[in-house]
């Protein structure tokens with residue numbers, strides 16, 4: 840069942856108080872700010888737009904879920920056989936080594 844903006848905000852506050860939170864400063868350029876504001880509204884057409892910070896925290900959670908799925912799908916290093924993600928490998932530089940190329944599948948691509 841969809842939550843009202845007040846309910847979503849209350850849930851967010853409950854999460855924040857239940858676990859330690861940290862306030863960060865974020866500098867956005869004009870284009871990023873416009874995109875953020877437009878998307879907050881566009882994802883809730885005809886409804887109260889997402890709040891900027893709410894939207895950003897949801898993106899973080901969504902990215903985390905996507906990354907966890909990606910990490911489940913990465914295989915092993917083609918040289919040492921270690922389960923990826925491999926932080927270091929004596930074969931780094933070899934094209935079959937996960938450290939050389941495999942990690943690039945985890946990069947954020949825009």
Ligand SMILES: [Zn+2]
Pocket residue numbers: 916917918919920921925927928929930936937938
């Ligand atoms: Zn390796």
